Amino acid sequence: MDTVEIMDDPDCDPDMLRRTYANFRYVNAVVSGLRHTYRHDIRPLLSAEVPHTLLDIGSGGGDVARSLARWAARDGLRLAVTGIDPDARAHDYATSQPSLPGLTFRRALSSDLVAAGERFDIVLSNHVLHHLSAGELGGLLVDSERLSRALVLHGDIERAPLAYLGFGLGTWPFFRRSFIRDDGLTSIRRSFTRAELAASVPPGWTVHREVPYRLMLRWSAPPVTLTAARQTGRAHA
Template structure:
């Protein structure tokens, strides 16, 4: 049994921003499929409706990875006659290159390579900042900095979805990654992501440290937190 009493601090292989495309693209493609299959895209779009979203709004995805979340939003917006300006931000050049290829058919999706902790001067303000399965990559101190940066950038609010640290999810991911893939990064980073994830009390404490009290935090299957932060 792994120690899940506190968040792990071990770096994931994916945290190496200089990884070549040949290593990162298969993992990003797999993550996109998992997000779609397990309802990650649907839960984020459901959260977007809480604002609500109007034509002309700009949405920025921090830690966009392969761009799968923005593509899902673009498809949903198209079906609902919403014209949205979508931007994906990631510090890894291989991720940005892959996302651009995946989003080639969507003229309203753009990408920017930038560091969301130290490079926010390069990031334009937007209506809503979103982030999917990304914030667990940061230790507590940098998590607070990240969310404060999101607050400064977003005019209307923030949506964060991330993992719930739980033994059942941990062993499920261990089993899935060992049955369905031989990819070293997936087998290492999948279970480690759970060890770096959050319990509710930790998220509440982090939000307090960030000076944020206008939010809604809910649990969703399979073992995910949905955090909506409102600016007003």
């Protein structure tokens, strides 16, 4: 599909863009399933004694990375969160927000981190997949495997008529001075069905359907303990 989100236009209105970044935290609180992902997939891997690392690819305005860092700290868990995005506008917005211990934002691509030999215990993204071409999706998955010691989670919207209708109706009274509604509807039109995404990924990746109208693309490292994997990574650094 050739239609792109307004916010991806480098010449889009900067004030509308900043309001869009600011409003993402409200939208993601409803549609991203992030708290469920944290509780069921991320938190069980963390520890109060052993530090762990998480990479958020395509972090945008930083609300996902910020939430994860805050929740881990609240639970007394040691987690360093890094958000990366190649867009200078997203990076500027994310770094303009109040700092949190253990939270870092960098202007970079996943391939930059692979080239630098960096590794993270957990790698994730939120609403990034539908922005990518087939080649870019394949590159992201290769990068994700190389960057992760343990777990990769790429969550995105599932394309469905009811998802489009529900988002359109639910956002109609709100977000008038941002790109949230228009770009959200475009994102749903660009997104995958479960069958399409499953057919687009290599062996070792699984696609799970979550609610409301979400897909989770998942990869787990070979069955070796996370501690051993982290020690091996340090030995070869």
